[in-house]
Amino acid sequence: NAGVTQTPKFQVLKTGQSMTLQCAQDMNHEYMSWYRQDPGMGLRLIHYSVGAGITDQGEVPNGYNVSRSTTEDFPLRLLSAAPSQTSVYFCASMLGQGHQPQHFGDGTRLSIL
Amino acid sequence: AQTVTQSQPEMSVQEAETVTLSCTYDTSESNYYLFWYKQPPSRQMILVIRQEAYKQQNATENRFSVNFQKAAKSFSLKISDSQLGDTAMYFCAFMKRTSGSRLTFGEGTQLTVNP
Numbered sequence: 301n302a303g304v305t306q307t308p309k310f311q312v313l314k315t316g317q318s319m320t321l322q323c324a325q326d327m328n329h330e331y332m333s334w335y336r337q338d339p340g341m342g343l344r345l346i347h348y349s350v351g352a353g354i355t356d357q358g359e360v361p362n363g364y365n366v367s368r369s370t371t372e373d374f375p376l377r378l379l380s381a382a383p384s385q386t387s388v389y390f391c392a393s394m395l396g397q398g399h400q401p402q403h404f405g406d407g408t409r410l411s412i413l
Numbered sequence: 414a415q416t417v418t419q420s421q422p423e424m425s426v427q428e429a430e431t432v433t434l435s436c437t438y439d440t441s442e443s444n445y446y447l448f449w450y451k452q453p454p455s456r457q458m459i460l461v462i463r464q465e466a467y468k469q470q471n472a473t474e475n476r477f478s479v480n481f482q483k484a485a486k487s488f489s490l491k492i493s494d495s496q497l498g499d500t501a502m503y504f505c506a507f508m509k510r511t512s513g514s515r516l517t518f519g520e521g522t523q524l525t526v527n528p
Contacts, residue, residue: 333515333516335516340520342417342419342518342520343458343504343518344518345517350513350514359517388456392458392514392516393514394514401460402514406455406456406457
């Protein structure tokens with residue numbers, strides 16, 4: 301059972317380049333989320349999804365797009381990378397409402413030059 | 414909107430001793446969950462303990478326990494018999510009962526356990 305799988309683990313981009321961070325879960329979880337982690341700020345919610353075909357914005361959505369065409373996959377797209385998007389990105393999934401634990405991926409460290 | 418505050422950026426404790434990490438939160442909600450997550454240097458996010466706001470009894474998980482004070486909006490984590498493997502960043506997090514999977518995190522407390 302792989303859990304939540306994020307790829308790649310590390311990436312360096314140039315300003316203006318586009319990229320998709322992949323997230324897949326094999327637990328048939330309804331809920332999936334993307335967070336970014338910056339030094340001294342904890343994790344902040346970028347986008348989330350409560351099921352296939354349904355997405356919504358979190359706290360810091362600007363510069364990012366998401367889609368949820370299947371239950372398993374929840375990719376995060378940077379259309380035009382900016383240095384301010386340098387961060388560690390975490391994908392998480394959860395079976396149901398808050399009484400269930402969230403499962404996190406191992407994170408993607410992204411650097412924008 | 415909810416906010417979560419961890420006022421201790423760094424703490425240290427001697428092995429085998431007890432340490433308490435503080436967390437306060439602000440919300441107008443009555444139904445919610447509170448969590449403590451551990452992030453070791455490996456970067457993994459590991460759930461330590463979970464508290465349901467409608468339960469008065471404080472949650473415990475082996476050496477980890479919480480002091481949940483709903484009226485004061487306080488949610489501290491006590492680690493007993495600290496071990497070297499407890500060295501990590503600890504995050505307090507809040508989730509509304511009806512918010513799906515949306516977590517609001519505090520800034521984190523870096524805990525170092527010294528031999």
